[in-house]
Amino acid sequence: MTATVTRTVPTRPTAARSGAVWMTLRLAGTELRLLGREKSVIVGLVGFPLITVLVLAGVFGQGPDPDFGGVSPDDHYLVGYIGVVLASLGVATIPVHLATHRELGVLRRYRAAGLSARVVVAAQVLLGAVLGTVAASVVLLVGSLVYGLPAPEDPLGALGWYLAGLACFVALGVALGSLARTGRSAAALGNLVFIPMFLLGGGGPPRAVMSSTMQTISDVLPLSHVVGGLRQAWLGTTDDPHVLWWPVVVAAVAVALAVRSGRRRPS
Amino acid sequence: MCPAPVRAHDAAMATKTITDRDDAPDTTAGPVVSVRGLEKRYGGTTVLDGVSFAVEEGELFGLLGTNGAGKTTTVEILQGLRRSDGGRVRVLGLDPATAGDRLRRRIGAQLQDAALPERMRVGEALRFFASLHPAPRPLDELAGEWQLEKLWRRPFSALSGGERQRLFVALALVGRPRLVFLDELTQNLDPVGRRRTWDVVRRVRDGGTTVVLVTHDVEEAERLCDRIVVLDRGRVVAEGTPTSIVRALGGTATVTFTDGDLDVRSLRGLPGVDRVDRHGAVVEVTGTGPVLAHVGAHLVAVDRPADDLAVRLPSLEDRFVALTQEVPA
Numbered sequence: 312m313t314a315t316v317t318r319t320v321p322t323r324p325t326a327a328r329s330g331a332v333w334m335t336l337r338l339a340g341t342e343l344r345l346l347g348r349e350k351s352v353i354v355g356l357v358g359f360p361l362i363t364v365l366v367l368a369g370v371f372g373q374g375p376d377p378d379f380g381g382v383s384p385d386d387h388y389l390v391g392y393i394g395v396v397l398a399s400l401g402v403a404t405i406p407v408h409l410a411t412h413r414e415l416g417v418l419r420r421y422r423a424a425g426l427s428a429r430v431v432v433a434a435q436v437l438l439g440a441v442l443g444t445v446a447a448s449v450v451l452l453v454g455s456l457v458y459g460l461p462a463p464e465d466p467l468g469a470l471g472w473y474l475a476g477l478a479c480f481v482a483l484g485v486a487l488g489s490l491a492r493t494g495r496s497a498a499a500l501g502n503l504v505f506i507p508m509f510l511l512g513g514g515g516p517p518r519a520v521m522s523s524t525m526q527t528i529s530d531v532l533p534l535s536h537v538v539g540g541l542r543q544a545w546l547g548t549t550d551d552p553h554v555l556w557w558p559v560v561v562a563a564v565a566v567a568l569a570v571r572s573g574r575r576r577p578s
Numbered sequence: 579m580c581p582a583p584v585r586a587h588d589a590a591m592a593t594k595t596i597t598d599r600d601d602a603p604d605t606t607a608g609p610v611v612s613v614r615g616l617e618k619r620y621g622g623t624t625v626l627d628g629v630s631f632a633v634e635e636g637e638l639f640g641l642l643g644t645n646g647a648g649k650t651t652t653v654e655i656l657q658g659l660r661r662s663d664g665g666r667v668r669v670l671g672l673d674p675a676t677a678g679d680r681l682r683r684r685i686g687a688q689l690q691d692a693a694l695p696e697r698m699r700v701g702e703a704l705r706f707f708a709s710l711h712p713a714p715r716p717l718d719e720l721a722g723e724w725q726l727e728k729l730w731r732r733p734f735s736a737l738s739g740g741e742r743q744r745l746f747v748a749l750a751l752v753g754r755p756r757l758v759f760l761d762e763l764t765q766n767l768d769p770v771g772r773r774r775t776w777d778v779v780r781r782v783r784d785g786g787t788t789v790v791l792v793t794h795d796v797e798e799a800e801r802l803c804d805r806i807v808v809l810d811r812g813r814v815v816a817e818g819t820p821t822s823i824v825r826a827l828g829g830t831a832t833v834t835f836t837d838g839d840l841d842v843r844s845l846r847g848l849p850g851v852d853r854v855d856r857h858g859a860v861v862e863v864t865g866t867g868p869v870l871a872h873v874g875a876h877l878v879a880v881d882r883p884a885d886d887l888a889v890r891l892p893s894l895e896d897r898f899v900a901l902t903q904e905v906p907a
Contacts, residue, residue, distance in 0.1 A: 334710060341698070341706050348697045416692040422659060423692065424707055424749070425683030 331430050338426060338434035343441060346408070356404060356446045360396045361453055363514070364388050368458060378519045380548030386461065389454035390545045391513040394476050394538040396446040398512070401480025402487065402505040403498075405439050409488025410497035432485055432569045439481030447473065461546075468544030471555070476537035479558035482565035483533075489572035513538030518550050533558045610635050610670060610757050610788045611656060617664035618651055618812075625651050627812040629665070633757075633790055638783040640803030641792045644902050647809040649792045650690055653759050656790075657687055670757060683710070686750035686758035688743075690765075690792075696735035700726055700745055703734065704752060711753030723778060724748040739766030747775070751782065758782065761792040776802055796895040806894075810902045820894050831891050833863040833873045835884035844880065848872040 346352055371384030379387040412418050421431055454460035463469040487504070491497035509515065511525055512534030518526060529535045530552050537558050539551025611633035618626035626648045633639040643649045654660040656669050658678025667674055672681045694703050704721065708714035721727045724744040729737065737745065743766050750758050760779065764772040779802055783789050793799050799806050800820045808816040808823070816823050830852065838859035845854045850867035863873050870889040877883050 337706065337709050341702065342695070344702075345695050345697045412695070415696075416689070417695055419659070419689060420692040420694060420749075423657065423682055423687040423689055424710055425679055425681075426710070427679040 331427070331433070334426055334430045335433040335437060338421070338430060339437040339441075342434060342438050346438070346442070352404060352408075356396070356400055356442060357449045359399060360392050360446070360450055363395075364392045364450065364454070365457070373458065378517050380517075380519075380542070380546070380550040382546045382548055385454075385458045386546055387517065387542065387548070388514075389450065389458060389460050390541050391538040392450050393447045393473060394512075394534055394541055395509060395514045396450055397443045397473075397476045397480045397537065398505060398508060398514075398534045400439060400443050400446060401482075401484035402508065403501040404442070405435060405481065405484030406488035406491055406497040406501045407494050409435060409485060410491040411494035413488075413491075414493045428570055432489075432566070435485045435488070436481050436566075439484060440477055443477050443481060463545040464547050465544040469541060472537060472540035472544055472553075475540070475555055475558045475562075476534075478562040479533050479537065479565075482562040482569070486565035486568040486572070489569040508532050508534045511535070513542075513551060533561045608668075608671075609633055610637075611639075611790065612668045613652070613656070613665065614667075615665040616652065616655065616662055616667060618648070618655065618660070619663050625812050626655075626662070626665075629809065629812065629814055631807045631814060631817060633788060635788055636783070636786060638779070638789045638791065638802055638804045640799040640806040641790060641809060642794070642796065642799045642803075642806050642898065643809035644794055646811075647794075647902075648812040649794075649809055650761060652809070653761055653790065653792050657682060657685065657759060683753075684755060684757075686753060686755035686787075688746045688750040688758075688760045688763060690761040692746065693742075694734040694745075696733060698734050699731050700734070700737070701730040703745060703749060707749045708752045713754060714752050715754055717752075720748050720752060740768065740771050743767060744771075744775075747778075751787075755787060757788045757790070759790045759792070763791060763793065764795065764798060772798075796893075796898045800894040808898060808901055815901045816897070824892055824894050824897050830864050830866055831869050831889055833865075833870050833887065833889050834860060835873075835877070835887045836860050837877075837882055837884055840877075840880075840882055845873065845876065848876055 367388045368385035371379070371388070373383045373385050375381055376384055376387075409418075418431065422428075451460065484501075487500055488497055491500050507528075511521070511529045512532040514534075518529060521529060535552050536554050539549075539553035540555060542548045542551055543553050609632035611631075613632070614630045616626050616629040617624070629648070629652060641649045641652060651660060655662045656667060656674055658674030658681055661675060669681055670684055674681050698706075700721075701717075704717050704726070708717060718727075721730065724747060726741075726745060726748060729741055729745075732741075734742070734745075743763070747760065747763065750760065763779070764775050767775060776798070779789060779791070783804075791799070791803060803820065805819055806817070806823060807814055836859050840861060842854045842856055842861055845851060845861070845863055848863075848865075848869070849872050850869040851863055851865040851872070853864045855862045855864075863869065870887075874883075874887055877887070
C-alpha cells in the first residue's frame with residue numbers, strides 16, 4: 312500500500328559517515344586510544360605471560376626434552392604462550408572491559424547514538440585483534456631476544472593458527488562480556504574459564520605428564536588446539552591436539568551469542 | 579547562530595512527493611512522534627497501560643510525572659532502546675522496534691542513566707559522536723553553548739554531575755537532530771545552570787528542533803513546554819498546554835488583603851465568592867471566576883481600597899499533585 316507524503320530533509324547521511332565499517336573503525340580507534348591509557352590492562356596483557364614464560368623457561372631449561380615432544384621447554388612454552396596471551400586477552404580482559412561499559416551505561420550511550428550491537432561487537436573484535444597482535448608480538452620479541460626462539464617451520468601454518476586463535480578468543484571474550492552483567496561478574500567468569508584453560512590447555516604442564524582425565528578435558532579446550540596447532544606449525548611437534556575447525560566453530564558460536572545478547576539486552 | 583524555525587507548513591512549500599513505505603524515514607505527513615495504546619509490563623507489573631499521545635513538528639513537548647510514572651520507559655521505547663508489549667509507536671515515520679539503529683542516528687538523546695568511558699576526554703567525546711553524523715554542529719560553537727571549552731581535555735571521570743549533564747546534552751545536539759529527547763535534563767544542575775539550560779532548550783526549539791522533555795519538575799514543564807502529557811502509574815491523566823491543564827482543574831482563586839475594620843459579611847454576596855475568612859487583619863476570600871475583580875471593585879465602592887490586594891491562582895503544581903494523588907478507579 313502506498314500513500315503520498317512529503318519529504319523535507321535529506322533522508323540518509325552520507326555513506327562515509329553512516330556506514331557500519333566507518334562506525335566500527337571509529338569506535339575501535341577511540342576505544343583503543345582509551346585502553347592505551349589503562350596501565351593495568353597493558354601490564355596484565357603483556358606482563359603476565361612474559362613473567363610466566365620467563366619463569367617456566369627458566370625452570371625447565373633449554374635442552375631438548377622428550378616430555379616436550381623432543382624440543383626445548385623454552386621453545387615449547389614461548390610458542391604456546393602466543394596462544395595463551397590471546398586467551399588471556401579474550402577471556403580475562405575483553406569481558407571485563409565490555410561488562411564494565413554496560414554496567415556504567417557506556418553501551419547505552421553508544422546505542423543511543425545509533426551504534427548497532429553489530430558495530431559494537433565488531434569494534435570489540437577489532438580492538439581485541441589489535442591488542443592480541445601487540446601482546447603476541449611482545450612475547451615473540453622477548454622470546455627471540457632472550458631465548459633465541461627459532462623461526463617457524465611452517466610460517467603460513469603458524470599464521471593460520473594464530474588467526475584462528477585470535478578469532479576464537481576475541482569472539483569468546485566479547486560473548487562473555489555480553490553475558491556478564493557487571494565488570495566484577497565478568498572478572499569472576501573470566502577467571503573461572505581462563506585458569507583451568509590456561510593450566511590444561513598449554514600454559515601449564517606438558518600433555519605427556521597429565522593424567523588421562525586431564526588429557527580428556529584438555530582435548531575439548533579450544534586453547535589446547537590453538538597452542539597445539541602453533542607448536543605443530545612452528546616446532547613440528549604433534550603431541551598436543553590441533554583440530555583447526557574447533558576454535559573456528561567456537562568463534563562462530565561466540566559471535567552469534569554476542570550479537571544475540573547485544574540485541575536482546577541493548578543497555 | 580541557530581537557523582530560523584522550520585515549521586511543517588513552511589517545509590511543505592518546498593517538498594517533493596515520494597512513495598511512502600512502512601520504513602520511509604523523515605516524513606512530515608503526521609506527527610513527529612505518534613504513540614497509541616502503548617503497553618509495557620515488567621514481570622507481573624504493568625508500567626505502561628494504554629499510553630497515547632502525539633508530538634507535532636517544532637513542539638517543545640513535556641512528559642511529566644512522578645518517579646516511577648513510566649516516563650523513562652516511554653522514551654526508551656520511543657528510541658528503540660526497550661521493547662513494548664503492545665500498542666503502536668512511530669517516530670519520524672519509523673517503527674523504533676524494527677528500525678531502532680536508523681532512527682537513533684536521526685534523533686538526539688540525553689539519557690538519564692548513561693555514561694562515557696571514564697578516560698574519554700570531553701573533546702574526544704564531542705569529536706567521536708560528531709564523526710557519526712553527516713553534518714555535525716561546529717564543535718567550538720557547541721562547546722561554547724554548553725560551557726565545555728574549559729573542560730575540553732578533562733576526562734569523563736573527573737566531571738561533576740552538572741558538567742556531565744551539559745556534555746550529554748551537547749552530544750544529543752551534535753548531529754543537528756530533527757527530534758531530541760531530554761530525560762531529566764536539569765537533574766544535578768544548580769539554579770543558575772538550570773535557568774541557563776532552560777534558555778538553551780528554548781533556543782533549540784526555536785531553531786526548529788522538536789524537543790521531548792522528560793521531567794518530574796513541574797516548574798520546568800510549566801516554564802518550558804508548549805504542551806504536556808502527565809503520566810501517573812503508567813497512564814495519561816492529563817494532556818494539554820500548562821494553562822489548559824490548570825484551567826481543567828476548575829480550582830479556586832484565593833484573594834487576600836489587609837483590612838482590620840472591614841465588615842467581611844459584605845463580601846459574601848459578591849459573584850463567585852464561596853467563602854470569606856479573617857485571620858486577624860488579613861482577609862481571605864476564596865471563589866471562582868473573576869473573584870479578584872469583584873472583590874477589588876467592592877473595596878473601591880466602599881472606599882476601602884487595599885494596597886496589598888493579591889490573588890493566588892491554582893498552579894500546574896497544584897493540578898499535578900491533585901492528579902497524581904488520585905487513586906485510580
